[in-house]
Amino acid sequence: MRRILVTSALPYANGAIHLGHLFEHIQTDIFVRFQRMLGNECLYVCADDAHGTATMLLAEREGTSPEALIDRLRGEHAADFRRFHISHDNYHSTHSAENEHYATLIYNRLKEGGHTFTADVEQLYDAERGLFLADRQVRGDCPRCGAADQPGDNCDECGATYDAVELVRPRSVLSDAVPQLRRSEHHFVDLPQFQGFLEDWTASGPVQPEVANKLAEWLDSGLRPWDVSRDAPYFGFPIPDAEGKFFYVWMDAPIGYMASFKNLCDRTTGLDFEDFWLPQSGAEVHHFIGKDIVNFHCLFWPAVLAHAGFRTPTRIHTHGHITVDGKKMSKTRGTFINAGTYLEHLNPEYLRYYFATKMSASVDDMDVNLADFVQRVNTDLVGKVVNIASRSASFIGQRFGGKLSASVADEDLWAEVAGARTALADLYERGDVGRALREVTALADSANRYIAARQPWKAINDPARRDEAHGVCSLGVNIFRALVVYLKPVLPAMAEKAEAFLQVPPLAWEDAATPLLDHAIAPYEPLFTRLDRKALDRVVAATRAEAETQAEAETATTIGMEDFLKVDLRVAQVVAARPVTGADRLLELELDVGDHERRVFAGIRSAYAAEDLVGRLVVLVDNLAPRKMRFGTSEGMVLAASHDDTGVFLLAADSGARPGMRVT
RNA sequence: GGCUGCGUAGCUCAGUUGGUUAGAGCACAGCAUUCAUAAUGCUGAAGUCGUCGGUUCGAGUCCGACCGCAGCUACCA
Numbered sequence: 001m002r003r004i005l006v007t008s009a010l011p012y013a014n015g016a017i018h019l020g021h022l023f024e025h026i027q028t029d030i031f032v033r034f035q036r037m038l039g040n041e042c043l044y045v046c047a048d049d050a051h052g053t054a055t056m057l058l059a060e061r062e063g064t065s066p067e068a069l070i071d072r073l074r075g076e077h078a079a080d081f082r083r084f085h086i087s088h089d090n091y092h093s094t095h096s097a098e099n100e101h102y103a104t105l106i107y108n109r110l111k112e113g114g115h116t117f118t119a120d121v122e123q124l125y126d127a128e129r130g131l132f133l134a135d136r137q138v139r140g141d142c143p144r145c146g147a148a149d150q151p152g153d154n155c156d157e158c159g160a161t162y163d164a165v166e167l168v169r170p171r172s173v174l175s176d177a178v179p180q181l182r183r184s185e186h187h188f189v190d191l192p193q194f195q196g197f198l199e200d201w202t203a204s205g206p207v208q209p210e211v212a213n214k215l216a217e218w219l220d221s222g223l224r225p226w227d228v229s230r231d232a233p234y235f236g237f238p239i240p241d242a243e244g245k246f247f248y249v250w251m252d253a254p255i256g257y258m259a260s261f262k263n264l265c266d267r268t269t270g271l272d273f274e275d276f277w278l279p280q281s282g283a284e285v286h287h288f289i290g291k292d293i294v295n296f297h298c299l300f301w302p303a304v305l306a307h308a309g310f311r312t313p314t315r316i317h318t319h320g321h322i323t324v325d326g327k328k329m330s331k332t333r334g335t336f337i338n339a340g341t342y343l344e345h346l347n348p349e350y351l352r353y354y355f356a357t358k359m360s361a362s363v364d365d366m367d368v369n370l371a372d373f374v375q376r377v378n379t380d381l382v383g384k385v386v387n388i389a390s391r392s393a394s395f396i397g398q399r400f401g402g403k404l405s406a407s408v409a410d411e412d413l414w415a416e417v418a419g420a421r422t423a424l425a426d427l428y429e430r431g432d433v434g435r436a437l438r439e440v441t442a443l444a445d446s447a448n449r450y451i452a453a454r455q456p457w458k459a460i461n462d463p464a465r466r467d468e469a470h471g472v473c474s475l476g477v478n479i480f481r482a483l484v485v486y487l488k489p490v491l492p493a494m495a496e497k498a499e500a501f502l503q504v505p506p507l508a509w510e511d512a513a514t515p516l517l518d519h520a521i522a523p524y525e526p527l528f529t530r531l532d533r534k535a536l537d538r539v540v541a542a543t544r545a546e547a548e549t550q551a552e553a554e555t556a557t558t559i560g561m562e563d564f565l566k567v568d569l570r571v572a573q574v575v576a577a578r579p580v581t582g583a584d585r586l587l588e589l590e591l592d593v594g595d596h597e598r599r600v601f602a603g604i605r606s607a608y609a610a611e612d613l614v615g616r617l618v619v620l621v622d623n624l625a626p627r628k629m630r631f632g633t634s635e636g637m638v639l640a641a642s643h644d645d646t647g648v649f650l651l652a653a654d655s656g657a658r659p660g661m662r663v664t
Numbered sequence: 665g666g667c668u669g670c671g672u673a674g675c676u677c678a679g680u681u682g683g684u685u686a687g688a689g690c691a692c693a694g695c696a697u698u699c700a701u702a703a704u705g706c707u708g709a710a711g712u713c714g715u716c717g718g719u720u721c722g723a724g725u726c727c728g729a730c731c732g733c734a735g736c737u738a739c740c741a
Contacts, residue, residue, distance in 0.1 A: 012741050053741095144665095164739080218737090358676080364670060375675080378701095379703095
């Protein structure tokens with residue numbers, strides 16, 4: 001028996017559980033349930049990632065304490081997962097006594113081992129809010145290309161990477177204040193020391209090949225020391241012997257896996273933390289993560305563990321991201337679907353099944369397609385697999401006293417179905433769940449073909465062929481039972497209903513090897529109903545509505561007339577327009593504003609051809625501060641309406657308006 | 665910008681080390697069937713394998729450039 005500890009990445013405590021979290025947890029849960037069906041000891045722990053500036057600021061905005069906020073969210077998250085049948089053995093929090101213990105212990109051991117140091121860092125400080133700003137919390141002009149309003153780590157326009165302190169005209173996204181440069185002492189883990197260790201570890205096979213390539217890139221370019229401290233105010237654990245310093249959230253987040261497990265051990269007899277986490281442990285540790293957090297799990301985490309006296313992970317299973325209809329999940333498109341919204345309208349097992357059909361051992365992204373979702377569930381699952389039980393069982397109940405035949409009617413077919421369990425187990429073990437489900441569907445096809453060929457509905461009325469019909473229908477039920485075994489990691493609730501129908505104890509993997517003979521079953525009741533496309537549309541509509549409510553709440557602050565009048569809006573006529581070479585989205589416009597002219601770069605090239613604009617009347621923000629761009633200086637802004645990806649629509653003045661007229 | 669991947673029928677995907685006419689499921693069309701939750705079976709149509717160029721007797725597969733998508737680029741988490 002293998003002893004296996006499994007984790008999913010910790011959801012962050014600043015929002016609800018959505019499709020992305022669900023994909024990962026469903027993937028993990030399928031692995032876990034499969035291992036348990038094999039008879040392995042498999043423990044599955046997770047937690048909320050509670051620390052960091054983001055939770056602190058969200059709590060402040062909601063007028064509550066960080067502790068109250070994270071408690072509330074942890075409760076919501078755990079409930080959402082439970083309703084999706086995610087079988088966590090423990091769902092803890094990184095803001096816990098266990099986590100503080102291990103974070104401190106690990107840090108101290110790294111320090112004692114000479115793997116840490118301190119150094120002064122110059123960082124931008126928001127004096128208005130009284131805190132240091134992360135790179136993404138500062139925006140300004142790109143120091144290389146001059147593009148306006150770029151984040152503090154790299155430029156979206158030209159792709160340059162830089163430090164936030166290099167930004168031209170920086171401002172804080174929290175308060176809009178101009179940040180000050182301040183010096184602060186930070187604590188580092190000396191990652192370059194672990195270069196050789198990580199090269200060996202990566203090569204020893206715990207990650208997928210694509211991930212190994214990515215890691216090789218980082219290792220080849222040389223590791224840099226890892227800054228693991230943050231200045232107060234910060235919501236996190238204090239660093240020992242360092243006044244006003246806290247552990248960076250990514251320092252204590254993976255340790256949260258250990259803490260959650262420790263918390264489970266403390267209330268479970270016979271479960272020992274050290275059996276799983278000491279270097280000589282014979283147990284396995286598996287992490288399931290998204291490709292966006294590979295660096296934390298495959299560089300920092302194993303290095304930190306190994307140098308603090310713990311074992312390293314057995315395997316890190318990295319998955320790709322989800323797109324919906326080819327695009328990133330989006331609130332305005334209604335595809336940023338929260339777990340709670342989904343559950344109001346649909347059975348969670350539909351989603352488990354559909355996601356499962358998409359799972360593979362690679363890190364490819366997966367496209368979720370709503371039409372495909374409906375079709376997969378209805379055709380493959382209901383139409384093929386469940387249909388086998390449905391079309392066989394009624395005869396067993398009505399004509400054969402609810403009893404299955406005493407022998408197998410077609411040994412070859414049964415051998416095909418029962419014999420698939422080895423290959424299927426291998427696919428589940430490797431994480432190739434989508435392929436496993438395709439195999440299961442193919443087995444269902446074989447069964448349906450067999451039943452159609454033998455026509456039990458005709459044979460049953462011929463006394464000479466009555467036994468044959470009994471045998472065919474009984475084999476149908478037995479094949480269905482084997483398929484339920486194969487699907488049970490994906491569809492635990494359906495499997496439970498099937499077990500009641502079959503009148504058997506909980507099915508284990510090896511039960512697929514032996515048929516039920518001369519066995520009484522219960523009357524058949526529909527096990528799984530079809531997925532209604534309208535219900536799915538309601539989920540999308542509800543999601544879109546939530547997004548709109550939220551957007552309104554964010555912009556509904558009223559302003560006085562005096563604020564509005566600060567904006568000098570003018571009618572302007574397009575004198576000349578041309579595309580900007582080197583920029584995909586920009587048009588350069590020359591505008592007549594009555595007594596003066598303006599040159600403006602407008603991001604409307606996707607919607608308007610330059611020649612069509614000449615002569616048009618537009619509305620211009622005349623007193624907008626000039627912006628230096630890569631291609632020149634833009635002296636104003638032309639007003640246009642836009643919503644998400646529906647397009648850009650210029651505002652126009654009706655005929656009769658003259659260039660230079662004030663717009664109020 | 666650099667990097668890791670991906671781009672194959674309307675949709676979702678398979679295509680092992682380059683080897684004959686490129687596969688599956690779904691959707692679609694026709695036929696059959698009626699036991700089954702309009703569920704099943706058979707047949708069919710559908711692809712310049714992102715674009716351009718190269719290597720080779722031979723390229724979906726190898727190489728290069730470009731386009732598109734996703735992610736990373738270490739202080740968003």
